[in-house]
Amino acid sequence: MVRRERVVVVGGGTGGAILANLMPLERYEVTVIEPRRYHYYHPAYIYIAFEGLKLEVKRPVDEVLKPGVNLVRDRAKRIDLDERYVETEGGRRLEYDYLVVAAGARRDYDELPGHKQLVERFGDFHSEENAWRLWRTLTTMREGSFVIMVSHPVQICPPCPLKAAFLASKLFERRGVKDRVRVKLAVPYPHPYPAIAISNIVEPMFEREGVEVVKVFLLEDINLDEKKLIGYGGAELEFDVAVLTPPIKGPDIEFNTDNVLGDDGFIKVDRYTGQMPGYDDAYAIGDAAEIPTAKTGTTAHLMAEVVADRIQGYGSRYDGRTNCALITGEDALFVISSYEHPPVPVRPTRFKRLLTDVFTKAYWRIVKNPAAWRPIIRSYLEATRPDRLGEKGW
Amino acid sequence: MSGGPLDQLVEALNDPEIVERLLEYIMTPDMMRLLDNLPTLIRLASKLSEEEAAEALGKLISLVVELNRRGLLDRLAALLEKVEPEKIERLVETLEAPAEPAGMLDLAKALKNPEIRRGMGLLLRVLSVLGEASRSTGSK
Numbered sequence: 001m002v003r004r005e006r007v008v009v010v011g012g013g014t015g016g017a018i019l020a021n022l023m024p025l026e027r028y029e030v031t032v033i034e035p036r037r038y039h040y041y042h043p044a045y046i047y048i049a050f051e052g053l054k055l056e057v058k059r060p061v062d063e064v065l066k067p068g069v070n071l072v073r074d075r076a077k078r079i080d081l082d083e084r085y086v087e088t089e090g091g092r093r094l095e096y097d098y099l100v101v102a103a104g105a106r107r108d109y110d111e112l113p114g115h116k117q118l119v120e121r122f123g124d125f126h127s128e129e130n131a132w133r134l135w136r137t138l139t140t141m142r143e144g145s146f147v148i149m150v151s152h153p154v155q156i157c158p159p160c161p162l163k164a165a166f167l168a169s170k171l172f173e174r175r176g177v178k179d180r181v182r183v184k185l186a187v188p189y190p191h192p193y194p195a196i197a198i199s200n201i202v203e204p205m206f207e208r209e210g211v212e213v214v215k216v217f218l219l220e221d222i223n224l225d226e227k228k229l230i231g232y233g234g235a236e237l238e239f240d241v242a243v244l245t246p247p248i249k250g251p252d253i254e255f256n257t258d259n260v261l262g263d264d265g266f267i268k269v270d271r272y273t274g275q276m277p278g279y280d281d282a283y284a285i286g287d288a289a290e291i292p293t294a295k296t297g298t299t300a301h302l303m304a305e306v307v308a309d310r311i312q313g314y315g316s317r318y319d320g321r322t323n324c325a326l327i328t329g330e331d332a333l334f335v336i337s338s339y340e341h342p343p344v345p346v347r348p349t350r351f352k353r354l355l356t357d358v359f360t361k362a363y364w365r366i367v368k369n370p371a372a373w374r375p376i377i378r379s380y381l382e383a384t385r386p387d388r389l390g391e392k393g394w
Numbered sequence: 395m396s397g398g399p400l401d402q403l404v405e406a407l408n409d410p411e412i413v414e415r416l417l418e419y420i421m422t423p424d425m426m427r428l429l430d431n432l433p434t435l436i437r438l439a440s441k442l443s444e445e446e447a448a449e450a451l452g453k454l455i456s457l458v459v460e461l462n463r464r465g466l467l468d469r470l471a472a473l474l475e476k477v478e479p480e481k482i483e484r485l486v487e488t489l490e491a492p493a494e495p496a497g498m499l500d501l502a503k504a505l506k507n508p509e510i511r512r513g514m515g516l517l518l519r520v521l522s523v524l525g526e527a528s529r530s531t532g533s534k
Contacts, residue, residue: 347430349430349431350433351429351430351432352430372410375410375413375414375417376413376417378414379414379417379418379420379421380417380421382418382421383421383422383423383425383426384423384426385423388423389423394423394426394427394430
């Protein structure tokens with residue numbers, strides 16, 4: 001029998017699990033290294049925090065992987081790209097023919113003094129536990145300012161804070177306290193969203209909704225006693241409840257060479273192939289990779305498909321496509337862009353919210369059996385390609 | 395193979411290659427836009443449940459098809475391109491405004507105005523075309 005080639009996948013999140021489940025096991029021996037017991041569906045947190053929805057947020061990693069994929073419950077500590085092995089915290093050494101780092105990004109709650117205390121007090125929408133805490137905070141808030149602060153331009157899921165602002169406003173309306181609780185969205189950009197096509201659509205909606213957008217607020221400090229966020233140049237923003245998007249860092253993995261590490265520990269890759277510079281057998285995908293596109297599940301998913309193809313010898317390329325859902329209440333829109341095309345104008349509609357909810361319901365099936373869903377997702381992406389939608393948008 | 399013809403059809407449609415080809419055929423940017431605006435389309439289409447509306451629309455469609463067959467639709471489109479809404483508006487305003495009765499003397503005076511002379515030239519040309527048309531259709 002011919003020896004199967006060894007594919008080692010670091011991380012069992014969206015990208016890692018989809019990649020592992022796409023590999024044909026008769027040709028490849030696939031091993032996923034994941035220290036956590038559970039695979040989390042991150043977009044669910046926002047539904048918990050603002051709608052109190054009991055969604056299926058997590059499943060054990062071994063249940064998300066198809067039968068035959070090996071799972072090593074350990075943390076990848078060091079990778080030797082020349083000798084081709086991964087060393088784990090538990091002292092294991094896993095040799096590979098192909099390596100895929102899908103270890104995600106780390107949220108850094110220590111960078112800004114006071115951030116941790118804010119999360120302990122109010123919660124946020126970046127973990128299951130924190131999301132439930134924020135739900136309790138918001139369902140008991142009677143008056144004052146609820147501030148959602150984008151603390152750094154580089155963040156996971158750029159539309160999330162906007163989603164949060166819309167859904168918070170709807171929640172306060174349902175609770176009958178909208179006239180006493182003011183929702184404020186503070187951003188470091190000159191518009192509510194980095195892309196102007198999306199800003200043009202959401203800005204009037206925020207106005208109608210009564211959400212105040214504080215622009216060009218570059219957070220420097222948190223004053224917990226006086227309940228103030230301090231911005232660059234002395235700007236101040238008072239809050240009664242505040243939620244910050246945490247600064248993010250690359251995965252905490254040591255490499256035998258510095259050549260593959262970019263800013264803040266993200267892994268340098270070719271933006272089209274996910275390949276690490278100088279190594280044709282090592283890839284990084286999803287949030288861990290340093291590529292000029294939004295850090296979202298769509299990116300992780302599509303890069304996983306590309307890398308799974310490339311390992312098998314096909315010439316697939318990732319075009320930088322995004323499809324981030326921005327829920328505005330009963331409607332939703334998508335931030336649709338690629339490396340070549342900035343986001344196209346996409347209007348919020350019921351149909352798009354329906355599509356978002358269908359995806360949420362189907363998530364676990366998609367991750368477990370990505371090959372079956374591939375034609376459906378591919379057709380959707382093709383029909384909504386930014387260059388095909390053009391200036392007319394969708 | 396098992397089951398009736400419908401079961402077999404569903405089985406064939408479940409083939410990944412067929413699914414992909416079907417979806418490629420159906421899913422286009424216009425289809426996505428259509429799905430986005432389905433409630434509006436249904437509202438419009440529901441107007442056709444009134445018999446009179448359906449009949450009128452049917453006639454309109456026949457008329458447009460006929461215009462297209464005679465090559466008039468393209469000419470109409472070209473004409474519309476040339477139309478300046480402000481001029482039409484002025485014409486309508488002028489036609490609606492009360493006019494004083496005018497005699498031969500007024501006409502002679504008015505003919506000193508170059509705009510009126512140009513208008514008169516146009517009028518004579520139209521009259522000539524009308525005359526020609528009336529002869530070819532056999533009118534007396």
